[in-house]
Amino acid sequence: MKAWDGRFEKGTEPLMERFSASIGVDWVLFPYDIKGSIAYAEMLFKIGIVNQREKNLLITALKEIRNELEMGRLPFSDALEDIHMHIEARLIEKVGELGKKLHTGRSRNDQVAVDMRMFLKEALEQIDGGLKQLLAALLGKAGTEQRTMMPGYTHTQRAQVVTFSHYLLAYFYMFKRDRQRVKEAFTRIDALPLGSGALAGSTIPIDREFLKERLGFSKITENSMDAVSDRDFLLDALFSLSMIMMHLSRLSEDLILFSTEEFGFVSLPDGLCTGSSLMPHKKNPDAVELIRGKAARTLGDLTSLFALLKGLPLTYNRDLQEDKEPVFHAVTTTHSCLAIMTLVIEGLAVRRERMKEAVVASFMPAVEMAEYLVLKDVPFREAHQIVGKMVKYCEEQKKRLVELTLEEMRRFCAVFDDDVRSYIDPGHILKSRKTIGGASYKEVAREIAREQKYLRH
Amino acid sequence: MKAWDGRFEKGTEPLMERFSASIGVDWVLFPYDIKGSIAYAEMLFKIGIVNQREKNLLITALKEIRNELEMGRLPFSDALEDIHMHIEARLIEKVGELGKKLHTGRSRNDQVAVDMRMFLKEALEQIDGGLKQLLAALLGKAGTEQRTMMPGYTHTQRAQVVTFSHYLLAYFYMFKRDRQRVKEAFTRIDALPLGSGALAGSTIPIDREFLKERLGFSKITENSMDAVSDRDFLLDALFSLSMIMMHLSRLSEDLILFSTEEFGFVSLPDGLCTGSSLMPHKKNPDAVELIRGKAARTLGDLTSLFALLKGLPLTYNRDLQEDKEPVFHAVTTTHSCLAIMTLVIEGLAVRRERMKEAVVASFMPAVEMAEYLVLKDVPFREAHQIVGKMVKYCEEQKKRLVELTLEEMRRFCAVFDDDVRSYIDPGHILKSRKTIGGASYKEVAREIAREQKYLRH
């Protein structure tokens, strides 16, 4: 049985059957398809297309089929194309002619659209849950590392002293923005397309408001042609997932660097690393490397779907079948990467002494040294030049800035005084930064307190 | 003069100067850079770093420089790298040492971030204006074509009768959603990063709240490391622009089809077509072909920026300089494509008779014929099979469905009666569709009325 072979002379080519079948991919939609069909049966009863007994028969049978699918007891066949036809065929086996009535006024075009929307609403809720857990892990770690000083980097070069806590908060705010994106995507997904038919609606008075309520949507789509060809909501979802993955890839890159022997700032938990089959001494940061790599894949998913939709005429075209794998892949990938990164952050061993050594050994206080001069009325650009020359001198003398004598300093600028030494002490710097959101003990503490509240409600 | 050459032994390689200079691209940021610097000078006065006279000197000079830039009288040089250094160098020429003070507590890292955000806020407002005009054009045309029946397509095959008005509304709703995306992007862009310094904030008490007010931002960024390395807001913008372009490409594809001799549904205005240098009879839909093509380019912009950011460690890295061209390109492209499409829609000649012929010649009423049977209690799937066979019969007999005699019809199903003829009349169908958002005269009229209100406020 095909859903449509009335006008056809010849059956489908066997190769074509395999080629065009989507059951291997779209079977995961079955809970949504069953749920949608049950609501549809209730609606058909409400508008008088089926009677009470018929409605009950349909619903009972649909529930049985759901059970069979959950148990893996309904065999899949390419001849039945997709999950919708598998369920309908089984329904007809169970309730006979009545099963055929369920498709009244409904097309696979609006059916698959509503299934995907229901699937994605649930998926994004789970993603949001994953984001929340990662945020909690980051904030937790930021809480315990408030006094851990480390070099902040620009161009992967030591730039200015910050705290590891401040560093972690940078990611906190990225993932916090991601929750907003996920929510916006959710809002656009949350519109019921069912009742749009193949593309034009129906002469049968399908009650879309009823369906909306029953299926937990907050609004209905406004134009039937748009409703069946719209895949924007998939792109909304894919974009928000790609952003999460991009953020995770940046954090991964940092952790890969920080856990090299050369940096030595952190140590990833054994349970998230692997060794080498050849090199007995290796402990590799596989978890975060995989996350970094997977971010490339979700970008591929996003690119695929955009290229798929570009230049596609209205309304439904079979090309749209190819929308599912990228979306399912991105959802699964992002979800597991969030969970793994949460474990990474929770289990991260912070090597505070290594971070501190890196701070002390560096020329980073140069910025504050220039700011010291500014407060003594040297124009900033001139102060910058002066300190630049002092750095060059130190390199030649193999000295740190703090090791210069006052006399040496004054050779570069007369206004230096003894108080400069405490001014460029890293601990002092972290106490004296004054800008909102800056790398200072006080600001970080304030932010942590505020974000703990955010996570609680 | 470089902003940073204090500690360097040797000057920059000439080839490197050309390679790394961004002035050829980022000069368009000058109005924002000047505006930001003026606000910064005011803030430095407020916190006591410059006095009133100095502040006034700085502001006067900055305004002069803006004027010079507007007139094209400030020559650009690769040696001065970017727009920020061009402006600063000129400032020092004008006010001497004082000019160097303006950079106090400010880095090019937070400076370029605030410039790009100011630029994009303005750009997205213009894009939103373009969307609004296109929406008005679509709604206007939808208003005049409410009774223009046409085939609705799935799989580029005639599917069901709709109106051209209903068809146009499908796009109306796409672009309406785009406005929402643009707004969401705007909201995330609308946060002031200035005052984050190079990455860590400052020991100088930069007044970020003051800057926020002066520069018209609605909030400030929360973490200095995030603030200088964050390019998410560019991706937000690029995504919303790519979606608009994807929608425009679909509409373009449709118009290319509809304006073929074979379809002949519409005729594009001469002023938006071109001819052929070889073929005297050609009138080509260049405007919409170009739009379709440009949608591929904005996808490339989006892919570029994602690939750029993937795996980039914190915080600022010079790679980020490459963020500008894709963003500037996508903004300009989308803006002009919206304007052109608005002209296309406004000037579109609708060939109503051709559309109607296509409706009448087709087997499209088959759906309603099946629905007729359903209302006479034939299960839908069976009705579908019956009508499928009737279509095959008609093809063999070279008849249209409406031309079958009642006797012929009854050979397929006994329940047919004379009323079927009016039931499958296209005009009747467009009157009798009952679902919300469906292709019926009534629904379309209702939607037009509602959306006119939406556009007015």
Add this chain to the structure above:
Amino acid sequence: MKAWDGRFEKGTEPLMERFSASIGVDWVLFPYDIKGSIAYAEMLFKIGIVNQREKNLLITALKEIRNELEMGRLPFSDALEDIHMHIEARLIEKVGELGKKLHTGRSRNDQVAVDMRMFLKEALEQIDGGLKQLLAALLGKAGTEQRTMMPGYTHTQRAQVVTFSHYLLAYFYMFKRDRQRVKEAFTRIDALPLGSGALAGSTIPIDREFLKERLGFSKITENSMDAVSDRDFLLDALFSLSMIMMHLSRLSEDLILFSTEEFGFVSLPDGLCTGSSLMPHKKNPDAVELIRGKAARTLGDLTSLFALLKGLPLTYNRDLQEDKEPVFHAVTTTHSCLAIMTLVIEGLAVRRERMKEAVVASFMPAVEMAEYLVLKDVPFREAHQIVGKMVKYCEEQKKRLVELTLEEMRRFCAVFDDDVRSYIDPGHILKSRKTIGGASYKEVAREIAREQKYLRH
């Protein structure tokens, strides 16, 4: 058992085990992994690491394991990570300690590289076979349609008369170029990386030349660090596959257009179309729509892999595990799309009369009319203007060019004579085109003859 847990304190997190396992994807490499291991055992015997008896035991056991894998009798477990470890673990179960010797001097880094290369060499040979069959189908159809005139299109507007045969040959040459690309990719893939160890080669005298011969490679890789981190050969393959898919997508687009009711030039075989679950009259070109859609997916595969490799430091990184799915997907997709398109072309019903009608009804002979004037010494650009005006006149008068009286013609240009009528007759045009590769009966016949020879050898 892990291949590497000697130095680890704690076991792998269960979630991490699932996250990092690749057995669900890379199991398809088993025939290559076994083959590689057999050759490796022989080589270890040759250099004296194992004796004859040990070699035989290893080979017998490996063949048994292959058999178990073919029968699906070796259960997979995430704890064993990948196909290499599954085979090694099973080998140790069978032959004990001896099994551990097989990894001497070998790393999973060079092992997976050689497996992928063997896999791809076979895959590309199959792709090439698929290309050859499609070329045969195109050439066969081109042979039977040599006298079928049709409009050639630019801008999807009728441009000049061509033959369907000439049109099909355009695609023939695209796919012929694809064979060249596939061959070039093959040549670069065809280099043995085995013997490169983890990244540095080995102090054990692995005989790479022997392995090369045994595994059928034509050369060996030249640098061990490059060999284990190189994935360029995957990009070579993906690029050639993406090109094939892009060509298939263009052909699909054409066939979708040509099989609309509006064009009506071809009819796709029933067995490659599907109907609608709602609309009984529909016959949709699903096969070619799916191909068009799948071309977007292979582009996503290519983008993924490029983004994965961009900025990856030397040598092997775990990110590289994510290279497999895109490659496997693209291979499978391209292979099946080639097979389906071959069926499409073979089964294509060409509606010659519809094509001819379209030719006759159009203004296409305008080009030749201008060329007629050129041969009578009117400068081309002027001739173009003249004929352009005649076309406009015809449109107003609702006449075709050929229907103009000589008198009417001479109103536009005095040099017209009676011979113009035959000069612009489509059949005459197809006889009189003179350029190599042009749309003339003669050129097409010559090309077909030549390409038949190409396909034969």
Add this chain to the structure above:
Amino acid sequence: MKAWDGRFEKGTEPLMERFSASIGVDWVLFPYDIKGSIAYAEMLFKIGIVNQREKNLLITALKEIRNELEMGRLPFSDALEDIHMHIEARLIEKVGELGKKLHTGRSRNDQVAVDMRMFLKEALEQIDGGLKQLLAALLGKAGTEQRTMMPGYTHTQRAQVVTFSHYLLAYFYMFKRDRQRVKEAFTRIDALPLGSGALAGSTIPIDREFLKERLGFSKITENSMDAVSDRDFLLDALFSLSMIMMHLSRLSEDLILFSTEEFGFVSLPDGLCTGSSLMPHKKNPDAVELIRGKAARTLGDLTSLFALLKGLPLTYNRDLQEDKEPVFHAVTTTHSCLAIMTLVIEGLAVRRERMKEAVVASFMPAVEMAEYLVLKDVPFREAHQIVGKMVKYCEEQKKRLVELTLEEMRRFCAVFDDDVRSYIDPGHILKSRKTIGGASYKEVAREIAREQKYLRH
């Protein structure tokens, strides 16, 4: 004047003129366009369309126009659309009616195709030159660093001792493969499309063989419809450029790591670094960061063009105008990145002592320690476990492997003897590796000698 306005009622919309004009981009094609037109004039003379005097007039005028364009004395106007029309219009100004004859049998479709092919042939030759210079720089540096030992990395973790020379050769082989790709692209580009007309060839006997010779092509395209819509050769070029950029991005990433204070292996020349406007001590690896970033852009170019061509019907469509910017951008970018990277490699200061320290401090000899056991008949997997445990022991005891007493070693495995110490000495390892292409002094020397020969011829 438009090339095609004969049949048009109304002129072009001013906005449309700006929108569709490509002169701002395609003017760089002028030398090729002029060259092509000169050859075309000669051909028209050969086949008798113009006489000797006319030919000479045309050629003289075309050369004058080239001169004007080189001097920047021909103003550009959007009304004249593209470079072809600018040149033609100017030609007519100069030679009157005769100028119009030059377009006989030629269309902008085949004209732009031949221009782009001529442009790309030259561009790829320059790219190949850039590759050769980079190869020479890499090989030169590899020559002087043959005894510089360094850690080889997998997973960015120290893995095995290699030499810096061996490391550089890994990139040498990547760029060597790139030359092959560039050559293959060149070969496919090197086919003359001119004479294909708009899509169908011509009734005028255009002598394509003559044009092929005159314009230095090695073959002619075989099918006129393919010839005008084919942009595969651009993708061939873009792919080869994207591969080069991907390789450059990997090398950049390594150099960014190696020049951190933490690694400290290399120091980039001052002239290729920049400082910070805020931080006086900074020396940033801008050159290589920019290269890494630009690799994302060329990927965007490739994605754009694929997405542009996907699903485009035959033959020429105006979308194709958008092919130019990505190609021009990728050519320019790759060319300059190759030049900059050559300077980077040539000027690289290698800090040999830092590399050696990193080697000596690490557990890297663990592999060779296991190989030592293998040669004493311990099965490899067991040897791996033994050494793994020794590494863990060393970590606890804060010892290096070489510092273990023989007694300690024998606690892990009885077969250890005093010779193990020399066996795991890095210098010894680099002498004793035996595999072809492995990291040994001997292999590296052999490779350098061979590749010096390759570069010479």
